[in-house]
Amino acid sequence: MVKHTATSVVTIERYIIEQERMYPEATGELSGILYDMALAGKMIANKVRSAGLADILGAAGGINVHDEIQQKLDVISNEIIIKAFDHGGRLCAMASEEMPGIIHIPDGFRMGKYVLLFDPLDGSSNIDVNVPVGTIFSVYRKITRGARGEMEDLLQPGRRQVAAGYIIYGSSTMMVYTTGQGAHGFTLDPAIGEFLLSHPNIQIPERGRYLSVNEGYEGNWDEPTKALIRKYRGLDGDHKPLSVRYVGSLVADFHRNLLGGGVFAYPRNTRSPNGKLRLLYEANPLAFIVEQAGGLASDGTRRILDIDPTELHQRAPLFIGSRSEVELAQTVYAAEPASV
Ligand code: AHM
Ligand code: MG
Numbered sequence: 001m002v003k004h005t006a007t008s009v010v011t012i013e014r015y016i017i018e019q020e021r022m023y024p025e026a027t028g029e030l031s032g033i034l035y036d037m038a039l040a041g042k043m044i045a046n047k048v049r050s051a052g053l054a055d056i057l058g059a060a061g062g063i064n065v066h067d068e069i070q071q072k073l074d075v076i077s078n079e080i081i082i083k084a085f086d087h088g089g090r091l092c093a094m095a096s097e098e099m100p101g102i103i104h105i106p107d108g109f110r111m112g113k114y115v116l117l118f119d120p121l122d123g124s125s126n127i128d129v130n131v132p133v134g135t136i137f138s139v140y141r142k143i144t145r146g147a148r149g150e151m152e153d154l155l156q157p158g159r160r161q162v163a164a165g166y167i168i169y170g171s172s173t174m175m176v177y178t179t180g181q182g183a184h185g186f187t188l189d190p191a192i193g194e195f196l197l198s199h200p201n202i203q204i205p206e207r208g209r210y211l212s213v214n215e216g217y218e219g220n221w222d223e224p225t226k227a228l229i230r231k232y233r234g235l236d237g238d239h240k241p242l243s244v245r246y247v248g249s250l251v252a253d254f255h256r257n258l259l260g261g262g263v264f265a266y267p268r269n270t271r272s273p274n275g276k277l278r279l280l281y282e283a284n285p286l287a288f289i290v291e292q293a294g295g296l297a298s299d300g301t302r303r304i305l306d307i308d309p310t311e312l313h314q315r316a317p318l319f320i321g322s323r324s325e326v327e328l329a330q331t332v333y334a335a336e337p338a339s340v
Helices: 012-021 029-049 051-057 073-085 124-129 215-220 223-232 250-260 279-292 323-335
Strands: 091-096 114-122 133-141 163-169 173-178 183-189 194-199 210-212 262-266 296-298 318-321
Touching: 012 029, 012 183, 012 194, 029 051, 029 073, 029 114, 029 133, 029 163, 029 173, 029 183, 029 194, 073 091, 073 114, 073 124, 073 133, 091 279, 114 124, 114 279, 124 133, 133 250, 133 279, 163 250, 163 279, 173 194, 173 250, 173 279, 183 279, 210 250, 215 223, 223 262, 223 323, 250 262, 250 279, 250 318, 262 323, 279 296, 279 318, 296 323, 318 323
Parallel strands: 091 114, 210 262
Antiparallel strands: 114 133, 133 163, 163 173, 173 183, 183 194, 262 318, 296 318
8 A cells, every 4th residue: 555645635436547557457447436426425515505695596395597406405405416426337236224125226237246325414404403414325336136226235233344435524524444454545636626534544543532412311221321321421330421512413423422432322312222223224335344443332232233133124223433432332231131
């Protein structure tokens, strides 16, 4: 791998090519998927940036200046990703958090050997109040024999991911991805429209600074969960108290903890016995990234990446971030199993 100094300007495209050269047998298809995702991210960033203007630019009744019916941004983002990928010849199927079933490649287009799963705009309920949102994606190699991708190709355990990443639309737009060779971050320079390498080989601090959890659900947590959160806050035992930071937008909470150290927790509660976050679209891709950065992701007892999925939209409790904080969750649930 070419070593980049702090002053060298490296575009995402150049970085992906350099990583690909480490594998003489690589066909370039996976690299193509990553470029296409970077392009889709730039297009979504452009829409998100003008989100607050939608009402001003659109006429009453939801028709905008181009005579198009205004659509919600998560629907638009979903369309952008499908259109960026369905004709490229690199995928044989997709699945989106916004759609109920498998998304087949339209007839007439070439099929590739990969499948893509994505959450087009996570945290989109936050858009109206100008809070960061993000796109999350996950790529697997097809395992069935036919040309078309099947459900079996989409329902693979997270440890089989060949690439995963997210794009955060925050004060700047950033893309973080892994292909199993470390986790790397790129910041969009809006003046030239390029993602530039800004965070090579991200390492999450071993211990946390931040705790991200929705404490509004405390009344619905079981006893081990209440005990765990008390430990994180330094109210019980000798854990240094973590600072509570909860945006309520997973990509934003995860990204802060990845860079600064911390744990994001979405435990089971009596109203949502499996938590809220989706295994395939949210937990698995972020788990791949956090492990590449030296952290951990668990549902409290199992490694997230080892869970065998049974349905596209299944949920999983999630504890993700700095190694020692996630290990603490596993220790607490090992001593007293979850009872929700
Ligand atoms: P969404 O996929 O419908 O946007 O929901 C996922 C979001 C995450 O970004 C965030 O971590 C979580 O929901 C917050 O949930 P809650 O409001 O229950 O704390
Ligand atoms: Mg989501």
